[in-house]
Amino acid sequence: MHRLRTCAARLRPLTASQAAQTVGQQRPITATGAAGSRTFQPIRSYSAPVASEPFLNGTSSNYVEEMYYAWLENPKSVHKSWDVFFRNANAGAPPGAAYQSPLGLAAPQLSSLVGAQPNAEKLVEDHLAVQTLIRAYQVLGHHNAHLDPLGISCVNFDDAPIRGHHVAQLDPLGIMDADLDSCVPTDIITSSDKLDVAVLKKRLRFLTVGGFYGLDESDLEKVFRLPTTTFIGGSETALPLKEIIRRLEMAYCQHIGVEFMFINDLDQCQWIRQKFETPGGMQFTLEEKRTLLARMVRSTRFEEFLQKKWSAEKRFGLEGCESLIPALKTIIDKSSENGVENVIMGMPHRGRLNVLANVIRKELEQIFCQFDSKLEAADEGSGDVKYHLGMYHRRINRVTDRNITLSLVANPSHLEAVDPVVQGKTKAEQFYCGDTDGNRVMSILLHGDAAFAGQGIVYETFHLSDLPSYTTHGTVHVVVNNQIGFTTDPRMARSSPYPTDVARVVNAPIFHVNADDPEAVTYVCKVAAEWRATFHKDVVVDLVCYRRMGHNEMDEPMFTQPLMYKQIKKQKPVLQKYAEKLIAEGAVSRQEYEEEIAKYDKICEEAFARSKDEKILHIKHWLDSPWPGFFTLDGQPKSMSCPSTGISEENLNQIGLVASSVPVEDFTIHGGLSRILKGRGEMVRNRTVDWALAEYMALGSLLKEGIHVRLSGQDVERGTFSHRHHVLHDQNVDKRTCIPMNHLAPDQAPYTVCNSSLSEYGVLGFELGFAMASPNALILWEAQFGDFHNTAQCIIDQFICPGQAKWVRQNGIVLLLPHGMEGMGPEHSSARPERFLQMCNDDPDVMPNLSEDLAVRQLYDCNWIVVNCSSPGNYFHVLRRQILLPFRKPLIVFTPKSLLRHPDARSSFDGMLPGTHFQRLIPDDGPAAQRPDAVKRLIFCTGKVYYELSKERKNRGLEETVAISRMEQLSPFPFDQVKAEFERFPNADLVWCQEEHKNQGYYDYVKPRIRTTINKAKNVGYAGRDPAAAPATGNKNTHLVELRRFLDTAFDLEAFSEQ
C-alpha cells in the first residue's frame, strides 16, 4: 500500500528540482492484485508533464494510479482516453495538453464505457466517485446491513443520545435505530429496498444535491471500470453504476456486516473482499441446507426439552440465538477440514448446556441428571453449578471423518475470566504436540455482548494474541450479541458503537451477522475458520440476535425492556423461519422436517429416562483437562510420599557451570554481566548458592529430568532486580540472544522464559491455563512486585484457590511474589500474605494426627501451598518438590528482594545433595540449641525478618537466651514441627515476629494454629508493626523507627510477662 502511495505521489505536481532528481530513477513497483503479486517495471520516468495536470490531486491520484498500472501492464486494458493521455504525457505533452477527447477515437466499446465525456475532469471525477463509493461500502457497509432479526426501526425508547448509533439497521431490537436518521452514514446508499432502482435513483439524487459524489441519476446506466480493490465484478472488469451499487448492497448491506477496512494489510483486506464481494459466493448445496436445518432443530428442541422438563430451573437458554450451535459446528468442521485435531473452548453461561450437548456431545443423561437436586455428589470439594462445569471429549467429526478432541474449560461466574486460561491451555497443547503454527490445536472463545465490551480482561487477552510466547495462532471469537446484559441495554453498557470494537486493536476482522439468517451465520463462520487457517490471526463473529427470555428463565424482562420484549414476543422463532424457507424452496418437505424434530425429541426422551438411573453425581465426569497416566485408574495419586528433592554434586556443578558461562561462541555480553557470571562461578567453586543460582539449580535440574519449565511474567528474563539473567543479549548484534539453560544437556526438556505484556490478570490466567495441560511441567508466573498480583485477583480467587474443589482438577502453578518491607513505600512492599493465608483450607482449631506421612497428607488435602523461604537452598527444594510430589497443588512463594544479594542469604551444596529435603520449618541450631532449657524466648518468624532478628540478637548478646525458628512453609501449617520446637524450649515464652503490620502478614493465621499446637499452654506474643491501612510507610525514617521498635519488643524479655 505504501508503495502504491509512493508511486501515486510521482504523478503529482513536482517542483523543477524534484523533477530533475526523479528523472532516471526507475524502481520496480509492486502491487498485489486479485491474482496475487504483480511487479511492474516502469518503462519510463513519469514525473513532470502528467504530474502537473490540473485535475490531479491527492485523492484522484489513487484512481489514476490504478489506471496507470493497468496501462503499464496492457495499454488496451484501460479506456482509450487514458491510453492516449498516458502516451501523450509520456511523450512530453505540457500540463493540460496530454488529454484528448475520446470522442474522436472511434472504438466500438467506448460509447458504453462512460459514454461521451464532456471533458477529462468529469471522466476522472466520475470514476473517482465510483471508486470512492465502492470503498465507502467496503468501509461502512456494515453500518447499514440488515443485522436486525426483529427488523424494527420505529421504536423510540427515549430522546437520550444513543451510543451505538452507528449500527443503525444492525440492531434487531431497534434500540439503536432510534436516531437512525441522524446517523446513517451519508456516503453510502441506503434504502429500505436496496435493489429497487427507483429508490436508488432517489438516493443518488439526494447524494448529488448534497454534492457528495457528483453523480446523478443519469449516471446509473453508465459503465464504469472497476478498480482492482473490488471483486464485485466477478469476471467483469466494468459494470454499469446501477449494477455496481446493487452488488455492493448485496455484499455489504444484507444480513452480514463486514468490518475490516481498518486492517493495515493489503493481502488480508483483499482476501476478505474476495470472500464477501464475489458474486454467488454464498451458495449452499442441498445437503448443506439440510444439515443446517438439522442442527437448528437440535439447538432449538434441546432448549425446549429442558424448559418442558425443568421449567423452574435456571439454564441460561439460547432462545433467540439458536444459530450459535450451527455456527460453532461450522467453525469446528471447517477447522477439522484444515487439519485441526484439538479445539479448546471457553464460554459463559448463555447456551452452555446446549453447546455441551450439541457441539461437544456430552451424553444427554449426564446433563439431565445435573438437574436432579436429590442426587448426592460423589466427589470431594464444593462442586459447581452445571453451567460452569467443563468437559473433554474425543470423537469423530462426522463431516470430515477425522478424530477431533473438544474441550470446554470450566469457568467461574466471572465473565471473560476464562479467556486467558483457554489461551494458555491452547498454547500448552500446541507446545506439547510440536504444533508451532497452530495448525492442529486451536481455541474458540464465546462472549456475551455486554461482557465482551465491558471486561478489561478481553483487552488483555487480545494483547497476548500476537506475542511469540503467548500466541495461539489465531482464535475464533463468537459473540452472542443479544443486545442486553442482564437488565442493561447497550445504551448504558458501552461507549463504543459495537460490542466488538475491542478486537480492532489487533486488526481482527469482525463479521457481524443477523443470527436469524442461519445461512449467513454459517457462511461467516466458514470464512472465520478459513481466515484463521490462512492468516493465523484472531477473528470475531458477532451474532446479532435477541434474548427471548429474561436473563435466566425465571427473570421478568418486561420490567426494564418493555418495548424490546413486546417486539421479541412477536418474533417468529428462527427455526420456524428457516424451515419455512427451505420448505418453500423445496429443499425439504414438511414431513421430513417434522420427522427430524420427532427424531431429536425421542433422543432427548430416551436420555431423560436413562438419567433416572444415575444415582450419584460425578464431577469428575466433567473434567476439562485429564492427565492420563499421572494418577491411578481411579484417579488417586500413585503414592503418598515425596522422594528427596536433592541432586548430585556433579549435577550441581554442571548446572552451576552453565549458569556462570556463555555457552555459545563469539557472543559478547555486557561487562557487568560478566562480573555476575564470574561471581556465580566463584560460588560454585565454594559450593554455595545465592537465590538466583539456587533457582538455576532447581529449574536446570528439572529440565535435565525431562520436565518442561516455563517462567513468565513482566521482565522475568533478566529479573526485576537484575539478578536472574536467564537470557543473554549480544552487545554487538541486535536480537541475538542466548538462553544458557537450554544448553544443559542434549536430551533435556526445553526451557521457556518469557517477558510478558504488562498484564497480571491476563498473563496469570494464561499461565494457569498452560499449567492445566500437563502435570509434567513446572509453570511459574512471577509478579513484578508481589502486590501487583491483586490485579489478577480474579484468577487467584476464582481459579487457583478453589479450582480443585470446584472442578476436581489439580494445578501445580507457581506464583513468585516479591515481598518485603524495605522502606520502598506502601506499594512494592507487600505481596499481601494475609490474603493467601486467609484462603487456606486447613483448620486452625484442629490438631492433625501427627503420623509419619503428615507432611504429604497435609499437602494432598490443602487447596494451595504458601511458603516464604529464608534460604536459597530451601527455595531450590520447594521448586523441585512441586514436580516430585505425586499430585499437583498451586504454590505461592513470597520471594525476597534485598535477600537476593544478602551475603548471609547463601546456602551450601551440602543442603541440596541427595537425601536432603525442603524444610518446612528451620529450627534454631545456634548456641540456643545447645542449652535449650536456658532459652527464655522462642521467636517464630518467616522470611527476611529472620536476618534482622538474627543480627539484633547477636548485637544484644542474646544468642543463648533467644531461639529463632523460621517457619518456611506457612500453609499447610507445620503443626508437628512447631510442636517439637515448643517442647524443645520448655522455659521459653513464645513470640511471633513479623515485619508486616499486625492486621497484615501472617499473625492472624499462625497465632491460632500455634495455640492449637501447644494446646493453648502459653500465649503468643506479637512483635511487629502496628495495625495500619497501608502496607508500608512512604517515609524511610518512619520505616526504620518502626523496625527498631518491633526489634526492641522482640528482644525485650519482659515485654509479654504480663500476659
Ligand SMILES: Cc1ncc(C[n+]2csc(CCOP(=O)(O)OP(=O)(O)O)c2C)c(N)n1
Ligand atoms: C465479571 C462479572 N460481573 C458481573 C457478573 C454478573 N452477570 C452475570 S450475567 C451478566 C450479564 C451478561 O451480559 P452479556 O455479556 O451480554 O451476556 P448475556 O447474558 O446477555 O448472554 C452479568 C452482569 C458476572 N457474571 N461477571
Ligand SMILES: [Mg+2]
Ligand atoms: Mg447480552
